[in-house]
Amino acid sequence: MAHLRHELAEIDGGFGASGPACDVCPVAESAFCARLDERGQAYYRAHVCHLRFGRNTPVLTHGRPHHRLLILTHGVARLTRTIYNGCRQVLAFHYPGDIVSFGDYETIWDADLETVTACRLCSLEYEQTEALRRRSPGFDHLLLVAAQQQIKQHQLHLFNLGRTTALQRVAALLLALQSRCPAPGMADDCFAIPMGRADIADHLILQVETVSRGFAKLVQLGAIALPKPTKVRLLDRRLLQDLADGTKT
Amino acid sequence: MAHLRHELAEIDGGFGASGPACDVCPVAESAFCARLDERGQAYYRAHVCHLRFGRNTPVLTHGRPHHRLLILTHGVARLTRTIYNGCRQVLAFHYPGDIVSFGDYETIWDADLETVTACRLCSLEYEQTEALRRRSPGFDHLLLVAAQQQIKQHQLHLFNLGRTTALQRVAALLLALQSRCPAPGMADDCFAIPMGRADIADHLILQVETVSRGFAKLVQLGAIALPKPTKVRLLDRRLLQDLADGTKT
DNA sequence: ATTCCGGTTTGACCTGGATCAATTTCAGCG
DNA sequence: CGCTGAAATTGATCCAGGTCAAACCGGAAT
Numbered sequence: 285m286a287h288l289r290h291e292l293a294e295i296d297g298g299f300g301a302s303g304p305a306c307d308v309c310p311v312a313e314s315a316f317c318a319r320l321d322e323r324g325q326a327y328y329r330a331h332v333c334h335l336r337f338g339r340n341t342p343v344l345t346h347g348r349p350h351h352r353l354l355i356l357t358h359g360v361a362r363l364t365r366t367i368y369n370g371c372r373q374v375l376a377f378h379y380p381g382d383i384v385s386f387g388d389y390e391t392i393w394d395a396d397l398e399t400v401t402a403c404r405l406c407s408l409e410y411e412q413t414e415a416l417r418r419r420s421p422g423f424d425h426l427l428l429v430a431a432q433q434q435i436k437q438h439q440l441h442l443f444n445l446g447r448t449t450a451l452q453r454v455a456a457l458l459l460a461l462q463s464r465c466p467a468p469g470m471a472d473d474c475f476a477i478p479m480g481r482a483d484i485a486d487h488l489i490l491q492v493e494t495v496s497r498g499f500a501k502l503v504q505l506g507a508i509a510l511p512k513p514t515k516v517r518l519l520d521r522r523l524l525q526d527l528a529d530g531t532k533t
Numbered sequence: 534m535a536h537l538r539h540e541l542a543e544i545d546g547g548f549g550a551s552g553p554a555c556d557v558c559p560v561a562e563s564a565f566c567a568r569l570d571e572r573g574q575a576y577y578r579a580h581v582c583h584l585r586f587g588r589n590t591p592v593l594t595h596g597r598p599h600h601r602l603l604i605l606t607h608g609v610a611r612l613t614r615t616i617y618n619g620c621r622q623v624l625a626f627h628y629p630g631d632i633v634s635f636g637d638y639e640t641i642w643d644a645d646l647e648t649v650t651a652c653r654l655c656s657l658e659y660e661q662t663e664a665l666r667r668r669s670p671g672f673d674h675l676l677l678v679a680a681q682q683q684i685k686q687h688q689l690h691l692f693n694l695g696r697t698t699a700l701q702r703v704a705a706l707l708l709a710l711q712s713r714c715p716a717p718g719m720a721d722d723c724f725a726i727p728m729g730r731a732d733i734a735d736h737l738i739l740q741v742e743t744v745s746r747g748f749a750k751l752v753q754l755g756a757i758a759l760p761k762p763t764k765v766r767l768l769d770r771r772l773l774q775d776l777a778d779g780t781k782t
Numbered sequence: 783a784t785t786c787c788g789g790t791t792t793g794a795c796c797t798g799g800a801t802c803a804a805t806t807t808c809a810g811c812g
Numbered sequence: 813c814g815c816t817g818a819a820a821t822t823g824a825t826c827c828a829g830g831t832c833a834a835a836c837c838g839g840a841a842t
Contacts, residue, residue, distance in 0.1 A: 365692050369779070373695035375688045386681055395688065417674070424673035425666070431680035432635055438687035439624050439644065443614050445694065446622035446738050450829065481790065489695050491830055496791055513790060513837090530618070699799065730820065740800055745821055762808085762820060 305334045309406075311357050311381040316426055317406070324420030331416075333407045337399045344385065344397040351410035353387030356380055359403030360465070360478045364486070365395045374487035376437065377479065379464045383430045387413045400479045445489060448530065453488040454498030455528035458508065458516060473518045481513075502527070554583040554653075560606050560630040565675055566655070573669030580665075582656045586648045593634065593646040600659035602636030605629055608652030609714070609727045613735070614644045623736035625686065626728065628713045632679045636662045649728045694738060697779065702737040703747030704777035707757065707765060722767045730762075751776070 306329050312318055317328050334357075337343055343361065344350060361378040375395060378384055384397060389410060408416070417423050444456050458477075465475050477484075485492045502508045507524040509517040518524065526532040555578050561567055566577050583606075586592055592610065593599060610627040624644060627633055633646060638659060657665070666672050693705050707726075714724050726733075734741045751757045756773040758766040767773065775781040 363688075365688075367696075367779075371696040373692050375691050386677065388678065388681065391681065394685070421670075424677055428635065428673050428677045428680060429637065431677055431684060432637065432640065434684055435680060435687065436643070438684065438691065439612075439614075442624050442687065442691060442694075443622050445691075446735070447616075447620040486695070492790080493792085493831085494829055497829090500791075530616075741819090742801085742821080743799055746799090749821075 306332070309357050315357070315381045316355060316383060316430055319422075319426055320416075321420055321422060324416055324423060327412075327416055327419060328408070331408060331412045333409075335405045335407050337403045337405070339399055339402050341399045342396060343399060343403075343405070344393050344395075346394050346396050347392070349392045350385065351387055351389050351391075351413075352385060353408040353413045354383070354385040355406040356382045356384050357404045357406055360400040361397055361403055362400050362479065362483055362487075363395050363397055372486050373489075374483055376434075376441070377483075377487065383427070383434075386427055386431065400483065450488075450490050450494045450498050451501055451533075452528055452530050453490065454484075454495060455502060455507070455524050457484060457488060458502070459524060459528055461516075462518065471517070475516055475518070477514050477516060555581070558606055558655075564606070564630045565604060565632060565679055568671075568675055569665075570669055570671060573665055573672060576661075576665055576668060577657070580657060580661045582658075584654045584656055586652045586654070588648055588651050590648045591645060592648060592652075592654070593642050593644075595643050595645050596641070598641045599634065600636055600638050600640075600662075601634060602657040602662045603632070603634040604655040605631045605633050606653045606655055609649040610646055610652055611649050611728065611732055611736075612644050612646055621735050622738075623732055625683075625690070626732075626736065632676065632683075635676055635680065649732065699737075699739050699743045699747050700750055700782075701777055701779050702739065703733075703744060704751060704756070704773050706733060706737060707751070708773060708777055710765075711767065720766070724765055724767070726763050726765060 306312060306317075309315075317325065317332075320328055337359075339359075344354075346365070356378050357380055359380070361384065363375045363378065364372055365375060366372045377400070378397075384405065385391075385393075387408065387410060444453060448456075461477060462475050465478060466472075479487075481492045481495050484490075485495045488495065490498075499508075499510060502524070503510050505523065505527070507518075507520050507527060509519055511517060523532065555561055555566075558564075566574065566581075569577055586608075588608075593603075595614070605627050606629055608629070610633065612624045612627065613621055614624060615621045626649070627646075633654065634640075634642075636657065636659060693702060697705075710726060711724050714727060715721075728736075730741045730744050733739075734744045737744065739747075748757075748759060751773070752759050754772065754776070756767075756769050756776060758768055760766060772781065
């Protein structure tokens with residue numbers, strides 16, 4: 285399994301943890317693997333490999349082909365592309381349950397996938413994915429549905445970038461984060477901002493300073509409180525929604 | 534078949550043209566349907582329905598569910614979303630060969646699909662899609678590959694919007710058009726711009742005037758000539774590429 | 783504690799593209 | 813052929829957000 289470590293770039297702790305991983309998986313109910321038929325699920329659990337990565341660690345690198353089916357189970361990851369001049373663009377954030385790579389053989393990766401927080405992923409080798417495909421008839425259709433969801437995600441993001449002010453974008457991102465990052469061990473009107481300001485800026489096509497000013501404005505307007513730069517308390521959800529929609533300023 | 538006309542909105546001429554349509558289809562070689570196995574292809578050809586739409590005509594409307602598999606065979610279409618205030622965003626342009634709707638039963642359409650030029654589409658009813666799915670094992674995988682391509686398209690567009698000037702965006706769009714809109718009956722360094730300036734602006738997240746200035750600048754720099762607003766002659770492809778990349782200004 | 787350092791915030795200024803307004807071009811048509 | 817309305821272009825002004833610079837803050841190491 286040593287070659288895998290190499291191919292998948294540095295993996296933080298040990299991996300191949302396996303064991304009871306699937307039984308305690310937080311997305312086991314909702315995620316893709318839960319919708320496999322019984323036979324497929326048995327095969328999946330028997331062959332899946334659980335990977336761990338530390339925070340801010342590369343997972344997949346552009347230009348390098350890879351053939352694994354990868355599903356994010358814990359943590360937040362970012363999909364980025366960088367230009368020669370160093371400008372970076374965060375194409376998307378991925379959250380637990382997201383299929384991060386569909387494991388097609390031809391696919392060449394033209395972006396970079398990096399962890400934001402510490403992450404865990406489920407991985408299936410190409411041959412095993414193929415075996416699963418043969419053995420479980422609905423397999424490809426499940427992947428197709430997931431792919432369509434990703435298309436919708438991208439379209440929504442594109443939509444959020446069009447004809448919107450910096451404030452609207454920041455507000456919209458917070459609303460998205462709220463539903464996907466229920467802060468562990470915090471009051472339920474609180475949630476974490478797992479990614480740094482630079483990541484947010486590169487995602488919203490803004491400058492770090494502008495993002496910061498956006499947060500400041502939201503605090504000033506009383507929509508949120510910002511006890512720490514990485515922690516948000518939601519004070520007025522309705523207002524935040526209106527600000528995201530551009531209904532108010 | 535009258536209900537179909539209603540559900541799919543106004544269809545320009547008569548439809549259900551069928552007949553030899555598949556035999557003369559310009560994308561029959563490259564498109565999705567060509568990669569079906571023999572049995573699947575026979576079923577597909579037997580049941581597919583050919584539709585025609587006039588230019589600037591709605592095809593699919595947001596909020597309305599629909600369950601057809603739709604493939605664009607001729608013409609250019611745009612996928613849009615509009616906000617209450619009237620602001621429109623062109624999420625994507627579709628070209629011949631593109632799968633425009635994957636025909637999933639649950640899917641609710643949250644965008645609008647409209648033709649730019651006159652278009653023809655292949656359509657398969659939900660039940661027939663399901664039948665094809667059962668009868669042709671590779672079917673879902675073909676759709677999955679197409680979906681992944683669309684994801685890549687969206688990511689590329691997102692990337693083109695990040696950290697780029699108006700000029701770069703216009704140049705990049707022209708390069709994209711050149712490969713997808715080989716002008717019929719024109720010199721090979723010429724191609725058509727099928728969509729209006731407003732469509733381009735809403736796609737590149739710019740203003741109509743800014744798009745126009747972009748074209749003017751490209752002409753001024755000698756990268757292109759613009760004999761008509763809808764027709765481009767490529768004078769210096771390398772320069773255009775550099776301008777799109779931001780290497781030159 | 784103190785220093786250090788990367789991430790964040792705030793301030794002052796400036797520019798690219800939005801906005802508003804006026805003119806030109808072109809396709810369709812009697 | 814000239815007329816007409818929509819699309820495209822050009823010009824002039826303005827501002828949201830980019831850019832540059834400095835200050836701030838909090839966690840890790842000493």
